[in-house]
Amino acid sequence: xxxxxxxxxxxxxxxxxxxxxxxxxxxxxxxxxxxxxxxxxxxxxxxxxxxxxxxxxxxxxxxxxxxxxxxxxxxxxxxxxxxxxxxxxxxxxxxxxxxxxxxxxxxxxxxxxxxxxxxxxxxxxxxxxxxxxxxxxxxxxxxxxxxxxxxxxxxxxxxxxxxxxxxxxxxxxxxxxxxxxxxxxxxxxxxxxxxxxxxxxxxxxxxxxxxxxxxxxxxxxxxxxxxxxxxxxxxxxx
Numbered sequence: 001x002x003x004x005x006x007x008x009x010x011x012x013x014x015x016x017x018x019x020x021x022x023x024x025x026x027x028x029x030x031x032x033x034x035x036x037x038x039x040x041x042x043x044x045x046x047x048x049x050x051x052x053x054x055x056x057x058x059x060x061x062x063x064x065x066x067x068x069x070x071x072x073x074x075x076x077x078x079x080x081x082x083x084x085x086x087x088x089x090x091x092x093x094x095x096x097x098x099x100x101x102x103x104x105x106x107x108x109x110x111x112x113x114x115x116x117x118x119x120x121x122x123x124x125x126x127x128x129x130x131x132x133x134x135x136x137x138x139x140x141x142x143x144x145x146x147x148x149x150x151x152x153x154x155x156x157x158x159x160x161x162x163x164x165x166x167x168x169x170x171x172x173x174x175x176x177x178x179x180x181x182x183x184x185x186x187x188x189x190x191x192x193x194x195x196x197x198x199x200x201x202x203x204x205x206x207x208x209x210x211x212x213x214x215x216x217x218x219x220x221x222x223x224x225x226x227x228x229x230x231x232x233x234x235x236x237x238x
Contacts, residue, residue, distance in 0.1 A: 001046065001216055001220070002042070002045070002046065002049075002216070002219060002220055002223060003219065003220025003221065003222075003223040003224050004223060006220065006223075006224045007223060007224055007227040007228075023035055046216065049215055049216055049219045050212035050213075050215050050216050051212060051215075055215055055218060055219045055222060056209050056215070056218070058222055059178065059209065059218035059219065059221065059222050060206075060209075061181075062177070062178045062179075062180070062181050062182075062221065062222065062225050063177045063178065063180055063181065063198055063206070064180040064181040064184050064196040064198070065180070065196065065197070065198055066184075066194075066195045066196045066197065067195070068102070068107060068172070068195065068197055069107065069170060069172065069195050070107075071107070071108070072107055072108040072170045072171060072172045072195060073108060073109075073110070073163070073166070073168035073169055073170055073171060074108050074109075074110045074111065074112050074144070074163070074168055074171045074172070075099050075102045075103055075107060075108045075110070075111045075112070075171070075172045075174060076099075076111075076112045076113075076114075076146075076155075076159050076171050076172065076173050076174065076187075077095050077096050077098075077099035077111065077112070077113050077114070077143075077174045077175075078095060078114055078152065078155055078173065078174065078175040078179075078183060079092060079095075079113075079114045079115065079116045079127060079149060079155070080092035080095055080175075080176060081116065082116055082118055082125060082126075082127055084120045084121070084125070085125075086125040086126065086127070086129060086130065087130050088127060088130045088131065088134075090202055090203045091176045091199075091201075091203065092127070093134070094176065094199040094200055094201060094202055095174050095175055095176060095199045096113070096131060096134055096135075097134070097199065097200075098174045098197065098198075098199035098200065099111055099113075099174045099199075100134070100135070100138040100140060102172060102174065102197065103138070103140045103141075104138065104140065107172060108171075108172060109141070110141065110143075110144055111135075111140065111141070111143040111144070112143060112144045112145075112146050112159055112162060112171075113131055113135075113143045113144075113145060113146065114145075114146045114147070114148075114149045114154075114155045114158065114159075115127050115128060115131070115145060115146070115147060115148050115149065116148065116149065117148050126148075131143075144162060146158040146159050146162060152179075152182065152183050152186050152228075152232075153186055153232070153235075153237045155183075155186075155187075156183075156186040156187045156189070156190040156192070156237075157190055159171065159187065159190070159192065160187070160190035160191050160192055163192055164191075169193055170192075170193045170194070170195065171187070171192055171193070171194060171195070172194075172195045172196075172197050173187050173194050173195070173196055173197070174197050174198075174199055175196075175198065175199065176198065176199055176201065177198040177199070177201050177206045178204075178206070178218070178221035178222070178225060179198075179221075179225065180196050180198040181196075181225075182225055182228060182229050182232065182238070183196075184196035185232075185238045186232065186237055186238060189236075189237055189238055203217070204217045204218060204221075206218075
C-alpha cells in the first residue's frame with residue numbers, strides 16, 4: 001500500500017506468501033515482538049497518511065507544470081507500463097491522451113512516443129498496437145518512435161538523439177503528475193529545452209487529494225519518486 005515494493009521493482013503481492021510463512025513461524029516464538037512492533041508502527045503510519053494532510057504538500061512538490069508553449073518542435077509522450085493483455089496502463093493512456101490533445105491544439109508538428117515490451121506467461125507483448133489504435137482514432141500524424149525503453153533515462157537519451165538529428169530546440173514532455181519533476185529534469189540533463197506538461201490523473205485525484213485512498217496512493221508515489229531521484233542524482237542523470 002505504501003509503495004515500498006515498487007522501489008525495488010517488486011509487485012505489491014509478490015512477497016505476501018513468504019511474509020505470511022515467516023510471520024507464522026516467528027509469531028510462535030518469543031521473538032514475536034519483532035513483528036508486532038513494526039506492524040503497529042506501519043498501521044499508525046497508514047492512518048496518519050490516510051486521514052491527515054501531512055503528505056499533501058510533499059506529494060504535490062513532485063509536480064512540475066510549465067506554461068504550454070505556443071509552438072514547440074515536438075510533443076514527447078512517455079510510457080508507463082503495460083497490462084498482461086498488452087493494453088496501456090491507466091497512466092500510459094492518460095499520458096497519450098494528453099499528448100493527442102496537445103497535438104490537436106497545434107502545439108507541435110510532431111509527436112514522439114516511447115515504446116515498451118514485456119514478457120508475461122512466456123509471451124512477448126508490446127505497447128505498439130494499443131498506442132497505434134489510440135493515435136489512429138485521434139487522426140493526427142503518425143508519431144515518431146523513440147524505440148523500446150526501460151527507464152526515464154532511456155527515454156531522455158533516445159529523444160535527445162532524435163532531437164539532435166532533426167535540429168529540434170524545444171520539446172513538450174508529457175508524463176504523469178507525480179513523475180513530472182524527475183522526468184523533465186532528466187530530459188534537461190540530456191541537453192533538451194523542455195516544457196513540462198503533466199497529464200490528467202484518473203487513478204489518483206491529484207488536485208484535491210481529500211480521500212484516504214488518494215492520500216495513500218500519493219504517498220506511494222512520493223516514496224518511489226524520492227528513491228528514484230536519489231538514484232538518478234547518484235548516477236548523474238539529473
